[in-house]
Amino acid sequence: MLPVWQHVPAVIRLCERALGRKGTRLENNDQRLGLLTTALVLRALGLGDLLTAVPALRALRRSGLRVALACPPELSEAAALTGAVDRIIPTYDQEPIAWPGMSERDSDLPFMPELAVNLHGPGPRSHQILRDLRPRRMWAYQTEDFRNGPGWDPAEHEVHRWCRLVDWYGLRSDPRDLSLPTPLVPSGFPGAVIIHPGAGSTSRRWPAERFADVAKAMAGLGLPVVITGTRRERPLALLVGTRAVLPPQVVLAGRTTLRELCALVAGARLVISADTGVAHLATAYGIASVTVFGPEPPSRWGPPEDQPRHQALHRGPDPAGVSTADVLAAIDRVLKRPEVKVME
Numbered sequence: 001m002l003p004v005w006q007h008v009p010a011v012i013r014l015c016e017r018a019l020g021r022k023g024t025r026l027e028n029n030d031q032r033l034g035l036l037t038t039a040l041v042l043r044a045l046g047l048g049d050l051l052t053a054v055p056a057l058r059a060l061r062r063s064g065l066r067v068a069l070a071c072p073p074e075l076s077e078a079a080a081l082t083g084a085v086d087r088i089i090p091t092y093d094q095e096p097i098a099w100p101g102m103s104e105r106d107s108d109l110p111f112m113p114e115l116a117v118n119l120h121g122p123g124p125r126s127h128q129i130l131r132d133l134r135p136r137r138m139w140a141y142q143t144e145d146f147r148n149g150p151g152w153d154p155a156e157h158e159v160h161r162w163c164r165l166v167d168w169y170g171l172r173s174d175p176r177d178l179s180l181p182t183p184l185v186p187s188g189f190p191g192a193v194i195i196h197p198g199a200g201s202t203s204r205r206w207p208a209e210r211f212a213d214v215a216k217a218m219a220g221l222g223l224p225v226v227i228t229g230t231r232r233e234r235p236l237a238l239l240v241g242t243r244a245v246l247p248p249q250v251v252l253a254g255r256t257t258l259r260e261l262c263a264l265v266a267g268a269r270l271v272i273s274a275d276t277g278v279a280h281l282a283t284a285y286g287i288a289s290v291t292v293f294g295p296e297p298p299s300r301w302g303p304p305e306d307q308p309r310h311q312a313l314h315r316g317p318d319p320a321g322v323s324t325a326d327v328l329a330a331i332d333r334v335l336k337r338p339e340v341k342v343m344e
Helices: 010-019 047-052 056-064 072-083 125-131 158-166 208-220 234-243 258-266 277-285 323-336
Strands: 024-028 031-036 038-042 065-072 089-091 115-118 137-139 193-197 225-227 270-276 289-293 310-314
Touching: 024 125, 024 208, 038 056, 038 089, 038 125, 047 056, 047 072, 047 158, 047 277, 056 072, 065 072, 065 125, 072 089, 115 125, 115 270, 125 137, 193 208, 193 277, 208 234, 208 323, 225 234, 234 258, 258 277, 270 323, 277 289, 289 323, 310 323
Parallel strands: 038 065, 038 115, 065 089, 115 137, 193 225, 193 270, 270 289, 289 310
Antiparallel strands: 024 031
């Protein structure tokens, strides 16, 4: 059986052949860009990065383009849930892309990408990674050596940034199109409060002892609590669980697949985390959340401002500026419970 990231939906290929689809005609400023069938999209970052690009990816897919996403293979399960990705090209940040059209004799992809879309960053390095593959067209933000694109706005929200890019080239995206379908796997802990103490960088982590205080407060209310994270974050998760006096079996860090984590979040009552991928999963599944921000403000990476069930807390570049009391008050707002007290 092929790994998930190598799977290309056979049904889609058969439908394309049966319909004789020859491509999608796209326009920008009344200039024809030609007939295109396949887009290589670069977004070789983390889970949160993938989820903020979902509206732009779906706009590409709705246009009739087949989307080949260059991203880390461990994100393949989440990419499949978007419904916007036909193939994963395993790629990590700043690494060259091994385009199957060039390296595989029987590849169903063109020898060179017909369209390369940079949803990775402002360039120039990410631009060059795509240019090395000699695509027919490239969509990207403007740099000194790439002028056919919109200007980069460093203060723009990440969701709107990538929607604006594809819209500039003639597509119609919807920044609100963030939801994901629930995976067909059991949650295991329906109605749980999820505590997720880890983050991709230590500068975005809220202190472990404060996560433990919050976990203890939630357990004290009789709510089921689980602690999630990656395999690397398991020691941190165990520390939080121990300080919160929780049984080790509720520490799920390193014990769930990404699909199982999605199911866990989809069935949760509340998600409490730092600014990391699981917070974006809470947004995607409409689950109440409290997120502690640090170096990056919510105006760039936060949940939609018109959804009060998602509380974004920010007291400057150090997440420790947010107190335990701040988080408990936010929990009270999203759950509409009496004021929650820290358990001694």
